Amino acid sequence: MTVDTAPAPAVPSPSPTAPRTRGRLRVRPARLGLHAFLLAVSLAFLAPLLLAVYASLRPYEETARHGYFSLPRNLSFDYYRQAFLDSGMTKYFVNSLLIAVPGVLLALFLASFVAFAVARLRMRGGMVLLMLFTAGNLLPQQVIVTPLYVLFNRVPLPYWMSESMTMYDSYWxxxxVQVGFQLGFCVFVLANFMRTLPHEILEAAVVDGAGVWTQYWRITLPLCRPALAALGTLQFTWMYNDFLWALVFVSDGDKLPITSALNNLRGQFFTDYNLLAAGSVIVALPTILVFLILQRHFIAGLTLGSSKG
Structure with a gap:
């Protein structure tokens, strides 16, 4: 009894031009040059921060004698403890959060309204409105410092909102000002983001009887989460790091934000720059923490549409 066996299928030999999936991969010089360039740019941006951290760990006498780029002989975290205690940063951290958190929420909330009306409702004159909001970013902030100073001294507020009974010398x-200046950028980004969303989703919602508010709050905003996270990260960084507006519109030293607390570390006749570097690193920690928390959504918001053909 004989059994017929089918011949085994021939295995095609790998083409010399086909990319290798196993073994050693060949790195092209162009890609190697690109990675070297990106590494150099990253180090250039990180150099000031790394130098500040390095200086904050060394005593001032050592850097004054041997220079900031010399090898360390003594490293400690004493300057961080001294900077946090001497400047009273806890109070100033709270002041910055009282300004940045409501400012970010208001800017995103109001900007999403305008962006939804421009991008999703197809209102007449929407493009002109978008251009006006975008053009507001071109106005130099320093130009309107004096008019706003006079205006805020004349706008009344109840005592429970401001001890000065005006908008001046208050967080409001x-x-x-922060919301007004950042609103145009947020509208521009959100409007362009909303235009990439499929219109069939809103059409299906309208067929099911959804009103304008439902289309905005329950359908559009959840889809805009990556863009809102990216904008929230940027807006918090900008509002938190702002120094000009609080210095102009707040006269009470106990209401100043954290950026002004660094002035408390400067002496009248002598400034320990290593101590100032430690304070700067502490001040930067909240923005780094916000970025780490929203990193996934932040990157998704920046790269959305990059692969769209």
Whole structure:
């Protein structure tokens, strides 16, 4: 009894031009040069921060004698403890959060309204409105410092909102300016983001009887989470690091934000720059923490549409 066996299929030999999936991969010089360039740019941006951290760990006498780029002989975290205690940063951290958090939420909330009307409702004159909001970013902030100072001294507020009975010397003045200047950028980004969303989703919602508010709050905003996270990260960084507006519109030293607390580390006749570097690193920690928390959504918001053909 004989059994017929089918011949085994021939295995095609790998083409010399086909990319290798196993073994050693060949790195092209162009890609190697690109990675070297990106590494150099990253180090250039990180150099000031790394130098500040390095200086904050060394005593001032050592850097004054041997220079900031010399090898360390003594490293400690004493300057961080001294900077946090001597400047009273806890109070100033709270002041910055009272300005930055409401400012970010208001800017994103108001900007999403305008962006939804421009991008999704197809209102007449929407493009002109978008151009006006975008053009507001071109106005130099320093130009309107004096008019806003006079205006805020004349706008009344109840005592429970401001001890000065006006917008001047209150958090409301700083928040209003921050939201006003950042609103145009947020509208521009969100409007372009919303235009990439499929219109069939809203059409299906309209067929099911969804109103404008439902289309905005329950359908559009959840889809805009990556863009909102990216904008929230940027807006918090900008509002938190702002120094000009609080210095102009707040006269009470106990209401100043964290950026002004660094002035408390400067002496009248002598400034320990290593101590100032430690304070700067502490001040930067909240923005780094916010970025780490929203990193996934932040990157998704920046790269959305990059692969769209």
């Amino acid at each position: 003045a700083v928040i209003a």
